[in-house]
Amino acid sequence: MRLSPRMSRECEFLVIGGGIAGVSCAESLAICRPNASILLLTESSIVKSVTNLVPVARYLHKFDVREQDVSEMGASFETLVDQLEHISSSEHCIRTKAGVKVKYRYLCLCTGGTPKLFCGQGADPLIIGIRDTDSVLQLQRKLRTAKDIMILGNGGIASELAYELKNINVHWVVKDAHISATFVDPGAAEFFHIAMNELKEQDSSPVTAIKRMRYSAVLPKEQTNNHAAALGPDWHRTFDLSGSGEREVKRLPKIYYKSRIHSVQDLDDHAGVIVKLEHEDGSFEQLTCDFIVSATGVLPNTHYTCDSPLQFSSDGGICVDEMMRTNLVDVFAAGDVCTANWPAAMHWFQMRLWTQARQMGSMAGRSMAAASEVECVYQDFCFELFGHVTTLFGYPVVLLGRFNGQGLGRDYEILVRCTRNKEYIKFVLQNGRLRGAMLIGNNDLAETCENLILNGIDLEPYGDDILNPDIDIEDYFD
């Protein structure tokens, strides 16, 4: 069959995916190679890009995510709304669902992820995952008639929903001994829990406590680890997430610790589900709710075929090296779809977050541009230090380095300063050096912590004074 010109295209750089990783990659290519032909192929006509970049520290930024129709994108690269179906890496071309063949010189896969449901990827209408606007609209529709909702999971989405849902009974099932375990330790979880309970009460005399603990004194969190792009920051503010229960009644979520879903049975006419929970002590409990939100992580999205096998990691991500190269020649990958397969720097590890999608996308763009000009680039400095800026339970949160002692074994100490309903500051120290920090309710220390982690200054001589509220450590270490 002869392809019509519209059925066949050619470009130097082909980027697949209109999420933050794909758009950052295309933008960075457009900067490095302004005269090259760059094509962004995306399945959804709504694309995401980063805007309002505000520095929180030297290497740490917060930003907004802007949603745009592809037709409104600037002219620095071309766009095509279609779905990647097959990669022929030996011929350097791909085929789309609509049958378009695109020849490329360099390809970058930024196809993101989909919710990893606890029950597998089957289509039970009463078990939903949250990823894009469509999935939130589905949640919104279900909430309108719902009185009881179950949230399963203990990461970002579960924490946001448990805090944001209104006029509905929330049953929050977590397998850990504390909430929000993906991000925080038991102490911070307790801080959030108290703050949730005392939401409107003003404490006139906050008591500040400083505690130094050996690692073994706390329960560590073991470090593990037709789709539109993932939602943007504060996505819940643009949707009314109210159930059908009595208005304006503040209900706290009921939390089921150390529990898991044993079985789910649908009621007739999809009127709800009967859930049997299994608690850690071996006991069972039965609950009825309208539906379940499975906020149980992300599965990299690789629903396309390839002539040669791509190398995948055990979490389903496409393995990439420090230049974001996959195992296939001239094929790169970035964002949620990939798994960092390079020896990680001392203070960095991968988490599927906007910041890293943006950083990886930009890195892939620079790396592809360099390959095309036979130049050498080095890995960006951002991969030296893990940093995440977010909001949890209404508090600003900054996470730096190995903020939960990830990968430090049992050989570290933590120093905590906590002021009820105000701030929770944690330093993770190893051999007197700062290895990670968790700053809740107070971002002012972010830059100092960044410096202390990267410089590896010995803090032993300062003892507990480094968190003494009467000593301004920003001045101390300037």
Ligand SMILES: Cc1cc2nc3c(=O)[nH]c(=O)nc-3n(C[C@H](O)[C@H](O)[C@H](O)COP(=O)(O)OP(=O)(O)OC[C@H]3O[C@@H](n4cnc5c(N)ncnc54)[C@H](O)[C@@H]3O)c2cc1C
């Ligand atoms: C509800 C929610 C809240 C979040 N909140 C935060 C937060 O507060 N902070 C934070 O740091 N991170 C947050 N995240 C995570 C963050 O959104 C993701 O890590 C990030 O958006 C990943 O970007 P990406 O570009 O890799 O993937 P995606 O945003 O998933 O984009 C993938 C793109 O690829 C396209 N695509 C997929 N398959 C194909 C194909 N075959 N052909 C063509 N196109 C295809 C899709 O249409 C999409 O445009 C949140 C995620 C969710 C779901």
Ligand SMILES: NC(=O)C1=CN([C@@H]2O[C@H](COP(=O)(O)OP(=O)(O)OC[C@H]3O[C@@H](n4cnc5c(N)ncnc54)[C@H](OP(=O)(O)O)[C@@H]3O)[C@@H](O)[C@H]2O)C=CC1
């Ligand atoms: N504020 C922020 O930064 C936000 C970030 N996000 C990001 O969006 C993505 C999706 O969020 P989310 O779905 O919450 O994913 P997360 O990876 O944040 O959390 C998933 C949680 O579910 C738990 N879990 C996994 N499988 C099961 C299971 N079968 N039964 C019970 N619990 C299970 C995980 O435990 P374990 O880790 O022990 O496997 C973990 O606590 C993530 O990349 C997240 O980082 C989302 C919302 C807000």
